[in-house]
Amino acid sequence: MATVVTSEADPVEESTRGWSARTVTRAIVALAGIIVVLEILHPGVIDSYDSGVYFDAAWRLLNGVVPYRDYVFVQPPGITLVLAPAALVGHLVSTSVGFWVGRLMSAGASVLNAALVTTLLRRRGRVAMWVGGLAMTITPVTNFVGTGVKLEPFFMLFVLLGLRRLFADEHRELTRRDFVVAGVFFALAISIKGWAVVPALVAVAVLFPHHRRRLGWILASTLAGIAVIFTPFFFLAPGAMWQQVVVDQVTRSVPSVTPTLTRLVDLSGYQGTWLAPSTPVIVVLLLLALGVVVTAIRDRSGDLLGPFAGLTSVAATAAILITPQFFAYYCYLVTPYLAIASALVVARVVRSPRWSHWRLEPRALRLLVLGTGAVVTVLAGTTLATYDHAASAAAATATGAIDRYVPAGSCVAYDVVYLGVVTNRLNDSPHCPLIIDSYGMWLSNGNQLVAPPAHFSEQWRRYFAHAQYVVLSNNESTFIPWTPALTSWFEGAYAPLYGRDGVHIYRRLATR
Numbered sequence: 001m002a003t004v005v006t007s008e009a010d011p012v013e014e015s016t017r018g019w020s021a022r023t024v025t026r027a028i029v030a031l032a033g034i035i036v037v038l039e040i041l042h043p044g045v046i047d048s049y050d051s052g053v054y055f056d057a058a059w060r061l062l063n064g065v066v067p068y069r070d071y072v073f074v075q076p077p078g079i080t081l082v083l084a085p086a087a088l089v090g091h092l093v094s095t096s097v098g099f100w101v102g103r104l105m106s107a108g109a110s111v112l113n114a115a116l117v118t119t120l121l122r123r124r125g126r127v128a129m130w131v132g133g134l135a136m137t138i139t140p141v142t143n144f145v146g147t148g149v150k151l152e153p154f155f156m157l158f159v160l161l162g163l164r165r166l167f168a169d170e171h172r173e174l175t176r177r178d179f180v181v182a183g184v185f186f187a188l189a190i191s192i193k194g195w196a197v198v199p200a201l202v203a204v205a206v207l208f209p210h211h212r213r214r215l216g217w218i219l220a221s222t223l224a225g226i227a228v229i230f231t232p233f234f235f236l237a238p239g240a241m242w243q244q245v246v247v248d249q250v251t252r253s254v255p256s257v258t259p260t261l262t263r264l265v266d267l268s269g270y271q272g273t274w275l276a277p278s279t280p281v282i283v284v285l286l287l288l289a290l291g292v293v294v295t296a297i298r299d300r301s302g303d304l305l306g307p308f309a310g311l312t313s314v315a316a317t318a319a320i321l322i323t324p325q326f327f328a329y330y331c332y333l334v335t336p337y338l339a340i341a342s343a344l345v346v347a348r349v350v351r352s353p354r355w356s357h358w359r360l361e362p363r364a365l366r367l368l369v370l371g372t373g374a375v376v377t378v379l380a381g382t383t384l385a386t387y388d389h390a391a392s393a394a395a396a397t398a399t400g401a402i403d404r405y406v407p408a409g410s411c412v413a414y415d416v417v418y419l420g421v422v423t424n425r426l427n428d429s430p431h432c433p434l435i436i437d438s439y440g441m442w443l444s445n446g447n448q449l450v451a452p453p454a455h456f457s458e459q460w461r462r463y464f465a466h467a468q469y470v471v472l473s474n475n476e477s478t479f480i481p482w483t484p485a486l487t488s489w490f491e492g493a494y495a496p497l498y499g500r501d502g503v504h505i506y507r508r509l510a511t512r
Contacts, residue, residue, distance in 0.1 A: 019126055024129045025133070026115055032114040032137045032142075058086065072436075072444075074249055075245065085105070102149040105154075110153045111146070119346075131346045135343065139339075141331045141332050152332045158189035162184075162186045164198070170301075183217065188225060202308060202312045206304050244440070246366070258325075262326075265277060265326045266326075289338060296350075310341050398502050410427065431468065433467055469506065471505065
């Protein structure tokens with residue numbers, strides 16, 4: 001008769017008995033923290049454009065400058081509230097210091113996400129905790145979004161907090177309070193990034209057969225939370241908010257669509273590094289991921305976390321592949337769910353009777369775990385260095401030039417506002433042009449697919465007419481709706497002071 005190895009008698013669990021659940025969580029947090037700190041110490045920010053936009057939006061809000069009403073902002077308003085502490089430091093000390101606080105907040109959220117995935121798997125055994133926690137830690141896209149000031153770490157933090165209320169313990173009966181609290185967390189997540197609707201809807205679908213009578217509470221609390229956060233902004237600019245957050249995002253067209261294969265390479269997390277997979281490797285990884293997802297979805301144990309993680313992995317991946325515009329950090333939308341699905345499948349495998357033939361001695365297994373951690377640290381640091389080298393060099397050159405040529409307190413028009421944030425050259429005077437998201441402004445004006453509308457180019461001419469200096473990330477910045485007339489006017493009104501390595505500075509000529 002075959003002997004069934006239960007979770008209590010699992011050879012891996014037995015050999016790692018010295019690793020308590022708390023110890024595993026602390027180890028994951030320490031590893032994730034070390035990697036993020038090493039990356040954040042670089043002077044450059046990998047994705048500086050978005051980072052500058054989100055910090056500046058929060059900084060302006062403390063002055064009463066409201067998104068949608070006073071300037072274009074194509075994201076939900078939640079990030080302006082989340083970054084309020086960093087924005088406050090920006091006002092009390094300097095924008096560069098406040099921005100660093102924002103970066104630390106983003107990094108902290110990234111580390112907390114690794115911890116939340118680990119603790120979410122606590123009742124599934126230490127093997128699941130290790131696999132899920134390491135998967136969240138070693139993927140460079142996790143650290144990619146954690147080194148700047150991005151939406152992804154913050155909205156995922158609230159999603160995972162909501163999931164903990166619903167799926168942390170498959171044996172505990174969920175209460176009305178659990179559904180209400182989970183709904184509030186989902187509302188907070190959606191208020192930061194609309195993509196959070198995907199895991200919220202999948203969670204409701206998975207729970208429906210078992211908790212249909214109580215799901216009304218999660219829907220009600222989610223809608224109530226969204227109403228509380230959105231209503232003040234919507235009241236001040238209802239038409240503009242709807243247009244920018246919903247219409248411009250949903251109907252956006254792009255000059256070129258990223259190929260599916262490129263998106264799958266990016267989904268691996270190692271795009272742009274020496275570990276970027278080739279096409280055959282991508283096919284193998286995709287088949288493995290598909291096997292993991294199907295296995296998780298077909299879990300017959302009654303644990304709903306597996307079906308949720310598998311279905312959300314599929315839904316999020318599909319969203320990434322079909323969206324018109326694609327950015328590498330979108331892949332973070334899949335990482336936690338695929339990590340959870342993988343952890344559950346691996347844990348099931350090591351609990352199977354066949355695994356007992358491959359068990360390792362306790363000391364050997366501990367060495368394997370520690371060795372894996374060391375390799376993970378080296379790989380994460382080495383691959384991300386590919387990103388950081390270019391970002392750091394460009395940042396040092398740009399900030400040095402701006403400090404030299406643009407006097408503090410000047411009125412400056414930027415195509416990338418990050419350059420003003422890190423050099424303390426933001427000006428909150430009502431007479432200075434309010435340009436925060438120059439690319440977002442393009443979305444409702446053709447998005448570089450057609451000749452810019454006359455009113456859009458005229459808007460930028462007025463910006464330039466009120467500024468003392470113009471700082472561009474490129475000599476012919478595509479963020480600006482150049483026309484022959486605007487180019488001719490600009491060349492007659494501004495003199496170039498500096499131009500190379502990602503920053504071009506112009507000074508307004510004296511006017512009579």
